[in-house]
Each structure stands twice: as structure tokens, then as C-alpha cells.
Amino acid sequence: MMLRIFLSYLAQAVWARNIVQNWGFARKMSARFVAGETLDEAIVVIQVLNKKGINATLDHLGENVCTEEDARQSTDEIITIIDRLKQVGVASGVSIKLSQIGLVVDSALCEENLLKILERAKNKDIFIRVDMEDSSLTEETLNLFTRTRNQGYHSIVGIAIQSYLFRTEDDVRKLLETGSKIRICKGAYKEPPEIAFPKKRDVDKNFDKITKLLLDRSLLEESRISSDGSFPPIPAIGTHDQERINYALEYARSINLPLQGLEIQMLHGIRSNLQDQLVKEGCPVRVYVPYGSEWYPYFVRRLAERPANLWFFLSNLFRS
Ligand SMILES: Cc1cc2nc3c(=O)[nH]c(=O)nc-3n(C[C@H](O)[C@H](O)[C@H](O)COP(=O)(O)OP(=O)(O)OC[C@H]3O[C@@H](n4cnc5c(N)ncnc54)[C@H](O)[C@@H]3O)c2cc1C
Incomplete structure (x- = not known):
């Protein structure tokens, strides 16, 4: 618990960011999770995934932008990315954070x-x-998502929600009333026990509960991934947890939802064998591919998820 609080602090701390971003070993270690610093490098990673039958969602790393000028610049960059993806013709969408714009x-x-x-x-x-960020932004993210989606963008925009938050089930039920496309993930930020399940088993249980809601809705709406992989169905199951994935696939089978009525999403650099295996079984898989120079907070979140990553990182810190 204390460790997660500390890591959550580190993810925001400018002094730590300056040290870590300039440290060669950290840059090397972050390369496992980040597809490079440039769009060209990220596109190569996506092309490799596409060849294996895996779709992508590209994230230009950046968050908590504090000035209007920077927010407008990030927006222009995202628009450039959209144009470029179309021009190159890869099977990839784009993931964005509202704090980035x-x-x-x-x-x-x-x-x-x-x-x-x-x-x-x-x-x-x-x-x-x-993407969904920390709980200080949940309400406003949902409001903005709903308001903008209703202005004619229903089929081309979706949202991520987090199974660790108590409020999520209600949010999902509301979002599903309009058939919104939803990525369920466990949640990557440190949240207080007043608003989030502190125990992993409760987060997992809620994840399965939300999965069930999403799959039921997918069946009802006959929602399917588009044949070129560009447009996901209603449910995106964002996890590397084999048990959660098994639950989703077994439940889909039990209600006769075809595999094209859901997709499994994972992060670049995590459990790629499982990604390949799922594709072989005919299950749509999409990988989240982050790139850019602002990799520090994303990297710290990946360290926080897995003690083994953190200890590997720290042991090198003390050795150097
Ligand atoms: C496609 C996608 C999009 C996401 N979008 C968001 C978002 O918008 N907002 C948000 O808050 N969170 C997001 N997340 C992160 C998510 O909330 C979790 O923090 C993260 O996925 C780890 O949880 P898990 O479901 O993999 O389960 P866990 O129980 O944490 O992990 C299950 C297994 O996966 C492997 N694994 C998990 N994490 C790592 C790691 N860092 N390094 C190495 N192995 C690992 C391990 O083998 C582990 O045993 C996203 C995750 C995915 C996959």
C-alpha cells in the first residue's frame, strides 16, 4: 500500500522525472513498454503487430498538460497522427487522455x-x-465523452472505465443505454478506499461483472468488430489477467456471442505470447501502443503494477 502511494507520488514528481528520464538504464527498460520516441518508430511496431493479425490503438504519450497553448499543440499532434495512420493504412485507432488536450x-x-x-x-x-485517468477527472471525462459522442460521433469514439471504482457499475449501465463502446480495465492509479475497492479480488470480481454486462449488450446489439479491425465492438476487455480473459471467453461461449462480438486488449510489451495465442484461437486482439518522449508517468505505472519490474529497476538504480 505504502509502495503504491510512493509510486503514485513519484509519477507526478518533476525532480524524479528529470533524473529517471535522463538515466540510460531507465530509457532502456522503458523500451519494453514504449514503442519508441517517434511516430515512425511506433508505426513500425504497429505494422509488425498487424502482420500477426493484431490490431492496435496508438497513444502519443502526454498527460496533465497545464497551458492552453500546450493543449492545442497536443490536439494538433493527435490530428497529425490520425492523418498519418490513414495515409499509411495500418489497422490502428488512437487512444487519448483528456488531460492531454x-x-x-x-x-x-x-x-x-x-x-x-x-x-x-x-x-x-x-x-x-x-482513456480514463485518476478519479479527480472521472466525472468530467464521462461528461465530456457523453456530450461530444452525442454530436454525431457515436460510432467512432469509445471510453475506458476502471473496475476498481465503486461507481463504475452505474456508469457502465448508463453508458450502455446508448450502446457506448467501452474498454474495461482494472485501473492504474492509486485511489482511496472511500471510492475504490482496496482488495484485488474485489476489483477482479467487479471486472467480471462489468464484462458480463458488456457481453450481454454486445449480443443484444449484434455489435461486431469491423472486418478490417478498425472499429471495435462494444466490449473491449483490457487486461493481461488470464482468469479475466477466460471468464470473458467462457461467458461469450455460454451466451453464443461470436468472438467478433468482443475484443481483448493488452499493452505493448506485456504477455505477447498470450496475444499471439488468442489470435490463433480466432479472438480479436488489440494492443495499446504508446510512444513519445513523455514516457515517464506511463513507465512508473507499469512498474507499480508488478513488484518484479520494480525490484529489477531499483536493484539497477542502487548498482549504478
Ligand atoms: C489496453 C489497455 C488499456 C488500458 N487503459 C487504461 C486506462 O484508460 N486507465 C487506467 O487506469 N488503466 C488502464 N489500463 C491499465 C490497467 O488498468 C491495469 O493497470 C493493467 O492492465 C494491469 O492490470 P491487469 O488487468 O493486467 O491485471 P494484473 O492482475 O495486474 O496482472 C495480470 C498479469 O498480467 C501481467 N502484467 C500486468 N501488468 C504488468 C506489467 N506492468 N509488467 C509485466 N507484466 C504485467 C502479469 O503476468 C500479471 O500477473 C489499461 C490496460 C490495458 C491492457
């Missing part, structure tokens, strides 16, 4: 930027997934 500066600015992104994505047939 101004949510912590001004909600109206963020909405304006999000609408610009969605309009371009609609023109280019690229799917946009709104």
Missing part, C-alpha cells in the same frame, strides 16, 4: 479540442478511445 486547464477548451479530433477521426475513419 486541456481537461485540467479548462473544460470548454478540452471540449473544443476533443470535437476537433473527433471530426478529423470521423473524416478519416479512425476510432478514438478516451
Whole structure:
């Protein structure tokens, strides 16, 4: 518990970011999770995934942007990415964080930027997934998602939600009323016990409960991944946890939902053997491919998820 609080602090600390980002070993270790610093490098990673039958969602790393100018610049960068993905013709959508395009500066600015992104994505047939951030942004992220989606972007935008939050089941039920596309994940931030399940087994149980809701809805709406892999069905099951994946696949089988009615999502660099195995079994798989120079907070979250990663990192820190 104390460790997660400490890591959560480190993810935000400028001094730690400066040390770690300039440390050669950290850069090397982060390369396991991050597909490079440039868009070209990330596109090569996506092309390799596509050849294996795996779709992607590309994330230009960056979050908690604090000025209007930076938020507008991030928005322009995302629009460039959309154009480039279309031009290269890879099977990939884009994942974005609203704090990257101004949510912590001004909600109206963020909405304006999000609408610009969605309009371009609609023109280019690229799917946009709104990632979920820490709980200080949950309500506003959901509000902005719903408001913008309702302006004609229903089929090209989806949202991520987190099974560790108590509120999530209600949020999902509301989102499903309009058939929103949802990525369920466990949640990567440190949240207090007043609003989030402190025990892993409760987070897992809630994950399965939400999975069931998503699969039932997928069956009802006959929601399917598009044949070129660009547009996901309603349920995206975002986890590397074999038991959660097994639950999803078994439940799908029990209700006769075809595999094309769901997709399993994983992060670049984590359990790639399992990704390949699922593809062989005919299950749609999408990998989240992050790239860019702002890799520090993403990297710290990946360390926090797995003690083995953290100890490997720390043992090298003390050795150097
Ligand atoms: C596609 C995708 C999108 C996501 N989007 C969001 C989001 O928008 N908001 C958000 O809060 N979180 C997001 N997450 C992160 C998520 O919330 C979890 O923090 C993360 O996926 C780890 O949990 P798990 O479900 O894999 O289960 P766990 O129980 O943590 O892990 C299961 C197994 O997966 C492997 N594993 C998991 N993490 C690691 C790691 N870091 N390094 C090495 N092996 C690992 C291990 O073998 C582990 O035993 C996303 C995750 C995925 C896969």
C-alpha cells in the first residue's frame, strides 16, 4: 500500500522525472513498454503487430498538460497522427487522455479540442478511445465523452472505465443505454478506499461483472468488430489477467456471442505470447501502443503494477 502511494507520488514528481528520464538504464527498460520516441518508430511496431493479425490503438504519450497553448499543440499532434495512420493504412485507432488536450486547464477548451479530433477521426475513419485517468477527472471525462459522442460521433469514439471504482457499475449501465463502446480495465492509479475497492479480488470480481454486462449488450446489439479491425465492438476487455480473459471467453461461449462480438486488449510489451495465442484461437486482439518522449508517468505505472519490474529497476538504480 505504502509502495503504491510512493509510486503514485513519484509519477507526478518533476525532480524524479528529470533524473529517471535522463538515466540510460531507465530509457532502456522503458523500451519494453514504449514503442519508441517517434511516430515512425511506433508505426513500425504497429505494422509488425498487424502482420500477426493484431490490431492496435496508438497513444502519443502526454498527460496533465497545464497551458492552453500546450493543449492545442497536443490536439494538433493527435490530428497529425490520425492523418498519418490513414495515409499509411495500418489497422490502428488512437487512444487519448483528456488531460492531454486541456481537461485540467479548462473544460470548454478540452471540449473544443476533443470535437476537433473527433471530426478529423470521423473524416478519416479512425476510432478514438478516451482513456480514463485518476478519479479527480472521472466525472468530467464521462461528461465530456457523453456530450461530444452525442454530436454525431457515436460510432467512432469509445471510453475506458476502471473496475476498481465503486461507481463504475452505474456508469457502465448508463453508458450502455446508448450502446457506448467501452474498454474495461482494472485501473492504474492509486485511489482511496472511500471510492475504490482496496482488495484485488474485489476489483477482479467487479471486472467480471462489468464484462458480463458488456457481453450481454454486445449480443443484444449484434455489435461486431469491423472486418478490417478498425472499429471495435462494444466490449473491449483490457487486461493481461488470464482468469479475466477466460471468464470473458467462457461467458461469450455460454451466451453464443461470436468472438467478433468482443475484443481483448493488452499493452505493448506485456504477455505477447498470450496475444499471439488468442489470435490463433480466432479472438480479436488489440494492443495499446504508446510512444513519445513523455514516457515517464506511463513507465512508473507499469512498474507499480508488478513488484518484479520494480525490484529489477531499483536493484539497477542502487548498482549504478
Ligand atoms: C489496453 C489497455 C488499456 C488500458 N487503459 C487504461 C486506462 O484508460 N486507465 C487506467 O487506469 N488503466 C488502464 N489500463 C491499465 C490497467 O488498468 C491495469 O493497470 C493493467 O492492465 C494491469 O492490470 P491487469 O488487468 O493486467 O491485471 P494484473 O492482475 O495486474 O496482472 C495480470 C498479469 O498480467 C501481467 N502484467 C500486468 N501488468 C504488468 C506489467 N506492468 N509488467 C509485466 N507484466 C504485467 C502479469 O503476468 C500479471 O500477473 C489499461 C490496460 C490495458 C491492457
